[in-house]
Amino acid sequence: MNELLHLKSAGLKSTLPRLKVLSLFESGNDRHLSAEDVYKKLLASGDDVGLATVYRVLNQFEQAGILVKHHFEGDKSVFELNQGDHHDHIVCLQCGRVEEFFDATIEQRQKKAASERGFELHDHSLYIYANCIKPKCKYKN
Amino acid sequence: MNELLHLKSAGLKSTLPRLKVLSLFESGNDRHLSAEDVYKKLLASGDDVGLATVYRVLNQFEQAGILVKHHFEGDKSVFELNQGDHHDHIVCLQCGRVEEFFDATIEQRQKKAASERGFELHDHSLYIYANCIKPKCKYKN
DNA sequence: TTGCAAATGAGAATGATTAGCATTAGCAGT
């Protein structure tokens, strides 16, 4: 009943769509999903939720700290389960593979860069766009 | 005639709209401008260019390496003159002030993070979202 | 079980950006 706890503590009613979305992320099959992805996966598994609801739920979960939202290059944003550990992302430009990483030095220097210039760091987004080195990349190798 | 050289070498005809857009950026009054910003500024100065043209020109300039495009938090993207020097950005969440910075160590560690995980770094985007420390911030101080 | 506010679903609306197309304007060659 981990899901229920999450929802309760966020002041969210435990509804079918919310549980479905949550368990999709907790199943762990795909860490990074867009609203469209979630919508399609739910449809595919016979669960009938509206796209608008998916968007709403995703955003509520983000507010509640259950999910984290990312804007990879360009258009649609993706969500991933918030497991407390902050990390940044490397995205393969060819196959889309996403790898997570954390570098204490980078974090450190960012804070420094901000404070040196009269800012108090609140947040940051760091995406590395790269190419898989063979033979891992699904497309280019 | 710096502008002309730019355009020529990019294989772009030297047209009125392109010259207008280019000189807007080269005037240096605002480093970071969205398509909408450019459009409005041109209108304001009596130059009559269509919004679609602005978008087209901006993208052509990006391809040509004359401008660089950035996606700050959320929606619209902004462009800035490409002066050869790569840098990242700090954006104030309150007043929108944008400060540029470069940190060799961060660059370094990114390359390392990528290669350690089987990627060849191609590109990256790093945005620090922060709050101005008083009294510089136009809104919160 | 009842009642009601909160949540959902379907479709319309929005906002940024792009595509389609008829008209205009650079510019190379007379």
Add this chain to the structure above:
DNA sequence: ACTGCTAATGCTAATCATTCTCATTTGCAA
């Protein structure tokens, strides 16, 4: 300078992701 042709422009309509509206449904507390 004049012709002509292709690239460029300026509308407007179209896209695409995301949000809003609102009538209907559902979770849940009394």
